[in-house]
Amino acid sequence: MFAAVPSATLLGVEGHRVTVEVHSSSGIPGFLIVGLPDEVCREAKDRVRAAVISSGYSWPNKRVTVNLAPSSDKKVGSGLDLAIAIGVLIADEQLLSDDVQPAIGTLGFIAELGLDGSLRAVPGMVPLVAALAGLRPVVADASHREAMIISDEPVLVGRCLRDVVEAMRGTCPWPDPPVDRVVIEPTPPPDIADVRGQMLARQALEVAAAGGHHILFVGPPGSGKTMLAQRLAGLLPPLEPAAALMATMVHSAAGVTLPPGGLVTRAPYRAPHHTSSIVALVGGGTASLRPGEISLAHGGVLFMDEMGEFSPSVLDGLRQPLEEGVVRVARARATATLPANFLLVAATNPCPCGGGAPGACQCDDGARARYLRRLSGPLLDRFDLRVPVARPEVDELLIGEPGESTVDVARRVRAARALAIERSGSLNGAIPAPMLDALAPLDAAAKRLLRVELERDRLTGRGYHRVRRVARTIADLDPLAGEVVSEGHVALALQFRVRLSPLLGGRAA
Ligand SMILES: Nc1ncnc2c1ncn2[C@@H]1O[C@H](COP(=O)(O)OP(=O)(O)O)[C@@H](O)[C@H]1O
Ligand SMILES: [Mg+2]
Ligand SMILES: [Zn+2]
Incomplete structure (x- = not known):
């Protein structure tokens, strides 16, 4: 039979x-x-x-x-x-x-x-x-x-x-489905209003969310890098229906508990520990080619705290997905392409001792270079924003007013994203270099400012393109700006570029 x-x-x-x-x-x-x-x-x-x-x-x-x-x-x-x-x-x-x-x-x-x-x-x-x-x-x-x-x-x-x-x-009826347990409201993501002071870093988060720019925070321990990074996902808009379904598929395939409503509708936030294996991070490993953290972050944020502590193979494994928005995994005779389009936020100390108070660092150039070399080259290149973070002033912590709330910042982020998508079909972080003149035209003063930076060798060719993308996003967030990117936008974009010398030979790359 x-x-x-x-x-x-x-x-x-x-x-x-x-x-x-x-x-x-x-x-x-x-x-x-x-x-x-x-x-x-x-x-x-x-x-x-x-x-x-x-x-x-x-x-x-x-x-x-x-x-x-x-x-x-x-x-x-x-x-x-x-x-x-x-x-x-x-x-x-x-x-x-x-x-x-x-x-x-x-x-x-x-x-x-x-x-x-x-x-x-x-x-x-x-x-x-x-x-x-x-x-x-x-x-x-x-x-x-x-x-x-x-x-x-x-x-x-x-x-x-x-x-x-x-x-x-037909001898028994089908059993009744289980009664859903009490639905617990998901806890809201941490609010950016909790961060006192740190004007530049908070603004950088807003720019990262609005433009889809990967962002690296560089600063000593206790400066609030982790606190800041944890607040990026909350600035992103909720997922569109197709993206929500895809995120739900990924979470389901990875065996991750789905939110109370079933669908993953919030931009995901994943923060894998630096001891994570490459399989846990990029996926694969099992016969079913299980999605890793970078796929779970699809449509949302991947936070790599203490980025230099991740193993070099893990950091290397991020390069291809960061370029293509997907990751290809293979095992035995099976291969699969998994979604991995995420916004990367990373944090690092500036050197092995952490830097601390100005002048306190005892590390020699060799030690600093070795420390930052782990992040070097192609990976570092993916960060449009490299933001220096200093320890907050005592007064900022004690008597500082709460900053703007996540809800208010997210509203601006949403409007800026809509502008970019209407203009080019993608976020500004994805503008190809040859399209910059058409999509992010500069006024005369902005051009002069960039010329000076290039002539003084403070900006490489790639750095130049990144600054222009970021300046486009800053202009999109500026209610007074038009289609042309002006000097003030470029000047702020330049501030989001911490110098990681001596690794980069003194250049801001
Ligand atoms: N700007 C700030 N506003 C409010 N609290 C802060 C600020 N910066 C640091 N903190 C406090 O200090 C703690 C340590 O910050 P953290 O983000 O862990 O620093 P880092 O990651 O740079 O070592 C935070 O949990 C927070 O309570
Ligand atoms: Mg930290
Ligand atoms: Zn040091």
């Missing part, structure tokens, strides 16, 4: 439809799974057999062959277990497919089986259920909420294999 049962498998952040074909024939009893199963998927043999038996059904005394079609795709993980079990019971005529309601071809099954027959949630429910479009998903109790986010069809649940088989036979 033969059965074909729909299911799905996860690769990267995409679900792929799989048809579980089960054939049973007389001959030497055995159980074989073919069609590119990975290790975990192959072990379904043991889980499914145990689950079928402990649910009170009998294991066929036949030769059972399972083919996972299409055979060209790799099948990963344990989510096919339930479909395999249903297929075995149909092929063995313990479950008569003609009697099944709703009809077998209209259902798609995604759940892992425990040895006791229980149904377990698997990661990636959102992309997996998306791959079942047009079918009614049958999932574990615990997957109901995640499956509901994406399914057009009502989602059917079971706590165990028996629940599903008996409901399909």
Whole structure:
């Protein structure tokens, strides 16, 4: 006898439809799974057999062959277990497919089986259920909420294999979906009003958010770098529907708990520790090519605190995604392209001792250079904004007025982003150098200022382009500015360029 049962498998952040074909024939009893199963998927043999038996059904005394079609795709993980079990019971005529309601071809099954027959949630429910479009998903109790986010069809649940088989036979109704626990309001992100003083750094955050400019804070310990960086994501607008769905897919595929409403609608904020492995950061590693932190930050902010402490291989692994907005991961025969378009905010001390009070630094040039070399070259090049942060004045902390709130700054950010998108279809951080004259024209005084910087060798060619992009964003945030970028905008952009000498040979690169 033969059965074909729909299911799905996860690769990267995409679900792929799989048809579980089960054939049973007389001959030497055995159980074989073919069609590119990975290790975990192959072990379904043991889980499914145990689950079928402990649910009170009998294991066929036949030769059972399972083919996972299409055979060209790799099948990963344990989510096919339930479909395999249903297929075995149909092929063995313990479950008569003609009697099944709703009809077998209209259902798609995604759940892992425990040895006791229980149904377990698997990661990636959102992309997996998306791959079942047009079918009614049958999932574990615990997957109901995640499956509901994406399914057009009502989602059917079971706590165990028996629940599903008996409901399909019509001997029992389908179990009710679990009642949602009390929905907790997500805590709001930290407010930028908490930061006293630090005018330049706060303005730089606003510019970073408005223009999509990667930003590096350089300053001694206790100067508020971490505090500032944590406030960047809150300045970003909520995700558009398509971006929210993509972010939700990524979070689901990575097995990260989704927010109370289901969809990830806020710009994500991820702050991986500097001891994170390259796999944790860029993704891959597992057979399903799990998304890493840079993909979880897609559409939002990746914060790398103490950037120089990250391993050189991790820093190197960021270069390609920063250029392309996606990351390609591969393992064995599988490859996947994962989204990784994020705004990078990083913080570093200026030197091994941290700098501290002016003049207090004891580090020699060699030590300073070695310290900053870890951030050197191509990666450092990605930061349009490199902002010096000094320790706040005592008075600023004690009697300083709270600054503007996140809500107020975010409003300006939103307007500036809309201007840029209307002008060029992208944020200013992404303006290609040849387009700068057309999209960010300079007035005469602005040109003179940049000429001086270039002539005094305080600006490299690339630095020049970055300053112009940043100045464009500053102009877009300036209610009095028109389409032309003026001297004041360029002057402020130049202030967002801490000199990282001697690493850069005294140039502000
Ligand atoms: N400008 C500021 N306004 C208010 N509190 C500040 C400010 N700068 C620093 N702090 C306080 O000092 C603490 C240390 O700041 P932090 O961001 O950890 O510094 P860094 O990362 O540069 O070492 C913060 O948690 C905050 O309480
Ligand atoms: Mg810090
Ligand atoms: Zn030092």
